[in-house]
Amino acid sequence: MLDLSKKLGNYSITDFFIRKEEYIEKILNFIEEKYPKDQPFSIDIIEPDLKVKTLEHLARRNLLSRTIYNSIHVGITDEERDALRNYTPDMAIIVAFNPKDKSPDGKIEVLQNGANLIDSGLIDLTKKLGIKKILVDTAAMAPGDYSGAAIAAIPVIKEEFGLPTGCAIHNVVEKSKWLDDFKSARKHVDASSNVNIPLFGGDFAIFGPIHNFDIVLPMIAWQDILISEYVENYFGVTPDEVHPRRKLF
Numbered sequence: 089m090l091d092l093s094k095k096l097g098n099y100s101i102t103d104f105f106i107r108k109e110e111y112i113e114k115i116l117n118f119i120e121e122k123y124p125k126d127q128p129f130s131i132d133i134i135e136p137d138l139k140v141k142t143l144e145h146l147a148r149r150n151l152l153s154r155t156i157y158n159s160i161h162v163g164i165t166d167e168e169r170d171a172l173r174n175y176t177p178d179m180a181i182i183v184a185f186n187p188k189d190k191s192p193d194g195k196i197e198v199l200q201n202g203a204n205l206i207d208s209g210l211i212d213l214t215k216k217l218g219i220k221k222i223l224v225d226t227a228a229m230a231p232g233d234y235s236g237a238a239i240a241a242i243p244v245i246k247e248e249f250g251l252p253t254g255c256a257i258h259n260v261v262e263k264s265k266w267l268d269d270f271k272s273a274r275k276h277v278d279a280s281s282n283v284n285i286p287l288f289g290g291d292f293a294i295f296g297p298i299h300n301f302d303i304v305l306p307m308i309a310w311q312d313i314l315i316s317e318y319v320e321n322y323f324g325v326t327p328d329e330v331h332p333r334r335k336l337f
Contacts, residue, residue, distance in 0.1 A: 097335035179221035254292035
């Protein structure tokens, strides 16, 4: 994936999902031994207790400066806050999930003031924890649960906060059971769903599984080329030398 990324000009970062405590050492060993030393990586954990333990391990190994913490959301615990203050990663993904209002406005509210679910907005909270670099994930929901708002919210959040914004829109595809009747198409639908993100001005796509990289990365590069041609001709925005349009043409 990293080799194809360099060839195409679309930067890619690996997201390591840690599901159990016994996997922490194994995954961090892999990162230290196999993953390029100049590359950041994302650590993706659901359980709060496991997040705290992983942060401690990352600090002990001096890996926090390369870590993208995935993620901070309204369910953050006091223990997790304390751990983030003591073992602060360089960057974090904050998830604009508002269980009371899943529209773009609801996502703005949870970023801005916490939507009365927590004591402050997620952006201010993250900054107070000492995390300087922030990515906003617009929280793609299951089909039929305002899933399209994850895409519609991208330009709204970028306009409001000026932060890099994207989402894991492929999660909607994964939960679309009707696609089970179209097994040969499922992988392509999953991969192609990501082109919606740059089309709406998004800065990153969280995709998976990693085995789809050979389809996803060329699709994103192709979309970036189309967008670049338009914005250069219409707005005069010239892509730099590492852009897919420069790499491939």
